[in-house]
Amino acid sequence: MVSAEQLYEKLKDIHVGNPICQFTKENCELLLPTIERIEKLKREKNAIILVHNYVAPQIFYSVADFTGDSYGLSKNAKESDADVIVFSAVRFMAETAKILNPEKIVLDPNPNGGCSLADGITESDVIKLRQQFPDHTFVCYINTTAAVKAQCDVCVTSSNVYKIIEKIPNDKIYFLPDKLMGENVIQNLKAKGVNKNIELWDGTCYVHEEYQPESIDQVRRNFEDVEILVHPECSSAVVNKADYVGSTSQMLNHVRESERDSFFLLTECGLTGVLQSEFPQKTFAGSCTMCKYMKSNSLEDILNVLENPSPQNIIEIAPETQKRALQCVNRMFDYSDH
């Protein structure tokens, strides 16, 4: 188990501009009894805890068995031999873990784990769209419910969306629900000379849609040699001005390999905090925007869900929906592996 000193060592360099992400040694000591109880329950129940890169740093650096982006964490869930998976992130990620592990107990500790993308499209929307576009391959972003995945052909994440859509043999694609990511795909394929007819649903991430290209111009004027990293949920006006576009873990790996010393990030500020902690010799600036859904996770909720989960913490998916959604998610793994 992590000690107060070790936890403080990880958290002390995080200054993302929001007071709830600033830590003292005393704060770390106060967290220890909860962390200790969580670790004990994990051992007793053969449970693992998966934590997304945006989740609060005191969770990320204390009780996580695996941390990462939505693709990496789905892979961790798929390969796990634990009996219980606690998914500290948002609902659609916990649902994906259940799609991959129908026989395991999957717990969502987050009382408010929505997502503006996943909540913006329903199963019946997709059923209607399929009647309207019968010749299209339906590609869904992983930020969708299990019921929506069950109506689609192939799932993608921010780490593989360009590659998978390019590989799909059909030239007619319906991509949902992220319109901005879809516009980035269209632009990316055009630049490579790949011609596909891509229809888009009108959804957005409420965090990433806010970023404006002007903030990149301003940063470049004020700081020489800064590298600009953005998430593909941003608009193409933002993406066009960036030096690197990738998933949260791809951005982290990019910083690890980059020779530059200063970075500006346009993505949820949890990632800025992870980078500040991992690379204290480098300088990171970025938006202080928090995803209210990702930040609803708390250590107390994780403890409660391991001790005594309520029905809404336990992910249940109807068998027929799970089977169809699994085909959609497995096609993503097939495309990614080949």
Ligand code: 13P
């Ligand atoms: P990643 O898969 O890049 O971690 O993204 C998940 C997400 O919700 C981004 O807003």
Ligand code: SF4
């Ligand atoms: Fe959804 Fe945006 Fe939050 Fe990611 S950051 S979970 S896409 S609302």
